[in-house]
Amino acid sequence: MSSTALLIKDLVEKHGKNRNSLMPILQGIVQEERYLSEDAMINVAKELDLSTADVYGTASFYTFLDTVPRGKNIIRICKTISCHMKGKDEIIETVENMLKVKVGETSHDRNFTLLTANCLGWCHQGPVMLINDDIYPDLNPGKATSILEEYMKAH
Amino acid sequence: METNVLKKVDIIFDITDCDYLKILDRCMSKTQDEVILDIIDSGLKGRGGAGFPTGLKWKFTKNEDSDVKYVICNADEGEPGTFKDREILDRVPEKVFTGMAICGYAIGAKEGYIYLRGEYNFLKKNLQAKIDLFNKQTIEKNFDFTIFLRSGSGAYICGEESALFESMEGFRGEPRNKPPYPTIAGYNWKPTVINNVETLVYVSMICNLGPDKFKELGTKDSRGSKVFSVSGDTPNAGIYEIELGMPLEQFVDAFGDGDTKAVQVGGASGHCVPRKNFNDTIIGFEGIPTGGSMMIFNSSRSMYNVLHDYLEFFTEESCGQCTPCRVGCQQLLKGIEAVKKGDRKPSYLEELKKLALTMKSAAKCGLGQSVANPFNSIIDNFREEIIY
Ligand SMILES: Cc1cc2nc3c(=O)[nH]c(=O)nc-3n(C[C@H](O)[C@H](O)[C@H](O)COP(=O)(O)O)c2cc1C
Ligand code: SF4
């Protein structure tokens, strides 16, 4: 059995074999693999006795349930108004230059995907970014650079 | 009209005299109807934006004949400019759980769910540990109520109650037709109370201190206080609990930077109030109600950019299910771009305002229906900035 299939088996066991478990199961896969592969969706459909189209239909609705391959670390920079006013453009530029990618792209070494997001709920401390599940408020270009350097070192 | 002076209060985050297990005991020594009457009597209205009377919502749900009912805490907090629910769940989660348990007791539900937006996943570990402890304590009391934690996956529309149920059931987060309302058919199409995080905290506070204490605050139409999320051009960005019913003028005096041009009350889907109207705008259900988002803009800001940002937000977050909203959001965005570029005459803005009003009456849910709020208020008050 592939590692994805094993993961899905575990998730189904943990959350239950019914449609109400679909979101937690898909979220669990993304947590481990950063995106939902075709294989993963077919497998989930089988396990829950749903059509694959149904699983894809749900997955494709949600921004955090990616169906295209993503880097090991997903960076989401808030682009909504309060962060816009506090300089999110500079942060995006800094990160783009460091990783040599544009928003929406994944770095060559597949370590980082750079995305923007709508309001992340830290408007009083913008600009702000999420890296995977971790939040980094009160950013400036220097701070963003050192945070990313830490992540780069870890890989 | 009855108005208040701006008064900061400390109820939500205050943890003195707040033994939540005692609060639960006290509630359970009353009948279900007595608890609901206390909430009705307090005048508490929902803090998630729509402002429906909480006690009535509970009463309707209690009156439904069903073995299975649910309590849901809406922690999807996606409205731009809002960050209070995160802070509440981080600092005083037990108050939220207690509010849910009180509701469970009052309406006869055995399960409660917290739907936490995916952007707040970093809260999950800590929150789950506290939920586990709370669940253990309710079992020890022989009170059959269990709280579960569920996550969103980055869709603003899932804060809309029926979209939230769809999401929890494993579907696309597309709002349902109403009626039936959640009180009759909510999660799993069973009678459901869905309340905002902050609403549930006020519930536990009302049960702790009594409805009269709550009623002392606010005005006739807007009882109590409210947590505001303040951002934008302010030296005091952050979270503040303030008595409802204050004039916006006083808010601006307290939080503005001395050069405030406009305040967006209620987030992207709220209203933009220009300086000339600060004095006669009341923050509360008799004036402009708000889920708590207060974005302050000073005179250096382009209101075109602000409106453009909001419209991009709605275009991206529209679930796309109904045509007035899916196409309407895009056309409003393209429309102001065309007027700005000079491809369209300024009078085209009138057509766009009509389109926004059409969306208000024809869109299926609150998202599409509320785009006219920011759109028309910004166009009406800052027309020059949109055109030139
Ligand atoms: C597009 C949209 C997004 C919403 N997002 C939220 C939200 O994030 N949190 C919330 O409590 N209510 C939100 N609501 C309101 C809910 O549908 C519902 O009215 C609310 O959770 C009821 O709780 P309350 O009565 O305690 O305010 C949203 C509504 C709409 C139309
Ligand atoms: S109004 Fe917009 S968000 Fe609401 S159902 Fe229609 S398309 Fe979806």
Ligand code: FES
């Ligand atoms: S606008 Fe960026 S966190 Fe809210």
